[in-house]
Amino acid sequence: MRLGEMSCVILCGGKSSRMGQDKSKLKIKNQTLIEFQVKKMSQWFKNIYVSVKEDKFDKQFLIIKDDPKFQFYSPMIALYSILSYFKNQFVFILSVDSPNINEDEILKMFAFLEEDYKIIIAKTSSYKHPLCGFYHSSLASICKEFLEKNEQKIGLLFSQVKTKFVEFENENTFLNLNFYKEYEKFKSELK
Template identity: 80%
Template sequence: MELKELNCVILCGGKSSRMGEDKSKLKIKNETLSEFQVKKMSHFFKKVYISAKEDKFNQQFSLIKDDLKFQFYSPMLALYSIFSYFKDEFVFILSVDSPNISENEILKLHSFLKEDYRIIIAKTKSYKHPLCGFYHSSLKNLCEEYLKKNEHKIGLLFSQVKTKFVEFENEDAFLNLNFYQEYEKFKSEFK
């Protein structure tokens, strides 16, 4: 399946507790981080959606809201809600705070779709990056099982389904803006 036939979902529903303010609304030049990510990913994918607890963007984006039967912040809940929206397809999942992901990383991950994996995520020497990769929507029921057990770590899925960890050398591509200093540094280097 071609990249342009697939959808992308940017996760914007976290609490941003380490940042101290909503990461999705941080400004990069004259746009928010959400606008920046949606615009960039729109070049590669059929459609780009935002995942969040509520519409904090005034209908600016195509929104996938967290399922209201669960009242907590959780990446597992975001995945469950996303997989409830899509039927039998791969979706590219990316956190809003990973602004350096480029077409190169996406294409390398995409190259493994033709194999029999249900999850394909990036891995660097330091970390696995569960919020940068392709997930199959058939994982919905498994996500729901974990939510009912109050389990929220996405890594739990990796041992349950066939998962590919795609190795990358460049740690910089997987920068996460978790702290205000990281955001300030990124903003000052952004051209």
């Protein structure tokens, strides 16, 4: 399989409580952060989907909605809903607030798809990045089991299935725009 034949899903369903406003709608170079991410990921993936609780983008993107039987906010719900949407394939998952990810990082993780892993995610010296990597759709049932037990942490999957943590040195590549000052800094560095 080639990277260009695969799908990418950008997560936009969180509450953005630390940012104080919807991260996906923050402005970057005359576009929103989600438009920035979709345009960027479209360079490398065949299909780009946006994961949301509700379609807040007025049908601008291909949408995967969170399963409505789960009414709370959780990355595990998003992951379950995404993986349930796809059949027998890997999908690349990326949080909307990780704008520094580029082709080099994606290809480094992609290289492990031919091995026997079900999850391939980025790892830096200080953090595992569960919302940046490849997940196999067969994991949907395990995600559902966790949700039914009210277990919300995606990291719980790592002990259940064969997972590859791909090592990266540059922490800034995996920057998350959680706070307004991080967003302002990212914007200023783009100029």
